Amino acid sequence: MAKKQSRLAGTVAVVAALVAGAYWVYTEYVEDGSGRSGGDLGEYAPFTASFTGRELVALIEALPVAEEVGEGYDRSLFPHWSDADGDGCHARHETLLAEDRSESLGEADCGADMTGRWVSMFDGETVTEAGDLDVDHFVPLKEAWDSGAHGWSTERRESYANSLERPWHLVAVTASSNRSKSDQDPADWMPPLDQVRCGYVWAWVEVKTEWDLTVDPAEAEALLDHAGDC
Ligand SMILES: [Ca+2]
Numbered sequence: 001m002a003k004k005q006s007r008l009a010g011t012v013a014v015v016a017a018l019v020a021g022a023y024w025v026y027t028e029y030v031e032d033g034s035g036r037s038g039g040d041l042g043e044y045a046p047f048t049a050s051f052t053g054r055e056l057v058a059l060i061e062a063l064p065v066a067e068e069v070g071e072g073y074d075r076s077l078f079p080h081w082s083d084a085d086g087d088g089c090h091a092r093h094e095t096l097l098a099e100d101r102s103e104s105l106g107e108a109d110c111g112a113d114m115t116g117r118w119v120s121m122f123d124g125e126t127v128t129e130a131g132d133l134d135v136d137h138f139v140p141l142k143e144a145w146d147s148g149a150h151g152w153s154t155e156r157r158e159s160y161a162n163s164l165e166r167p168w169h170l171v172a173v174t175a176s177s178n179r180s181k182s183d184q185d186p187a188d189w190m191p192p193l194d195q196v197r198c199g200y201v202w203a204w205v206e207v208k209t210e211w212d213l214t215v216d217p218a219e220a221e222a223l224l225d226h227a228g229d230c
């Protein structure tokens with residue numbers, strides 16, 4: 001009888017250890033953020049991203065914090081839209097071609113009246129007429145100006161305004177969501193679609209990092225706040 005009880009106790013202890021181990025792995029996974037990093041982003045965004053919450057925090061903390069300039073901006077200081085590769089299709093239209101999901105558009109269709117299928121990452125809406133989309137500068141031109149681009153040459157500002165190298169630099173979104181964002185940073189505006197919030201913060205930080213832009217104190221705090229949920 002005593003032997004049977006001790007065998008039972010041993011089994012209980014092994015099961016308890018397994019449960020505790022599984023719980024530890026689970027919480028590490030969730031706290032790490034790796035469970036959400038890629039998420040559903042590809043369904044909504046024209047790019048995918050792979051990062052942990054900790055990596056995102058490290059990227060934010062590496063950005064220099066500085067007050068914004070707040071004066072001197074004019075949209076015309078960032079010439080756009082340009083056709084850098086001279087193929088007759090400018091950056092707005094190149095972005096629309098690249099982000100089309102209908103797979104029916106080719107270079108020959110480049111133009112203002114394209115019909116295809118786009119998913120607007122800020123609000124998740126599907127759009128079929130190019131005219132209903134704005135091509136958004138992920139980090140708005142005024143935000144870029146205020147956080148470093150005021151010191152750039154016109155050529156560099158033109159490169160920034162028309163950059164096609166990263167699929168998150170310019171994104172086609174519904175005109176209404178782009179106008180609600182306007183030139184605000186994540187301290188004042190985040191996309192209404194919950195699923196893309198971590199990816200939104202990540203892409204924002206990528207642009208700021210790549211282009212040597214600063215973050216203002218309120219923006220840094222907001223970015224870290226949001227990253228805490230990723
Ligand atoms: Ca082109």
Ligand SMILES: [Ca+2]
Nearest residue numbers: 143185216219
């Ligand atoms: Ca800012």
